[in-house]
Amino acid sequence: MVSRRRRYTREFKIETVKLITDGDNSVTQIAADMEIHPNTLYKWIRLYSEKPQEAFPGSGHLNSEAEQIRQLKRENERLKMERDILKKAMAIFSKDPN
Numbered sequence: 001m002v003s004r005r006r007r008y009t010r011e012f013k014i015e016t017v018k019l020i021t022d023g024d025n026s027v028t029q030i031a032a033d034m035e036i037h038p039n040t041l042y043k044w045i046r047l048y049s050e051k052p053q054e055a056f057p058g059s060g061h062l063n064s065e066a067e068q069i070r071q072l073k074r075e076n077e078r079l080k081m082e083r084d085i086l087k088k089a090m091a092i093f094s095k096d097p098n
Contacts, residue, residue, distance in 0.1 A: 010056040016041065017048045 008016075020030055020041060027045075031038040048055045054064060 013044050013056045014048065017044050020045060 016030070016034065016036075019025075020027055023030075025033075027041050028038050030036075031041050044056075
């Protein structure tokens with residue numbers, strides 16, 4: 001039998017992390033109660049503690065640094081293409097018509 005990977009909302013993850021950090025229960029106890037592997041909860045805690053505003057962006061959404069890198073790479077490719085076109089144009093117009 002194939003088990004499907006469960007998906008959790010951003011709000012659920014944040015509430016679970018707050019429950020762990022603010023509460024008296026251990027990670028293993030909360031993991032057992034919610035039927036989530038403890039390593040998953042430790043990962044959520046680490047992600048949330050590093051950047052709370054950007055934690056758990058969701059599928060298809062990138063954090064601000066990754067998004068900025070993606071945009072810069074796209075712009076770099078566009079500029080390279082424009083440069084190559086200008087080089088070809090210079091070669092065509094600089095040929096001696098004689």
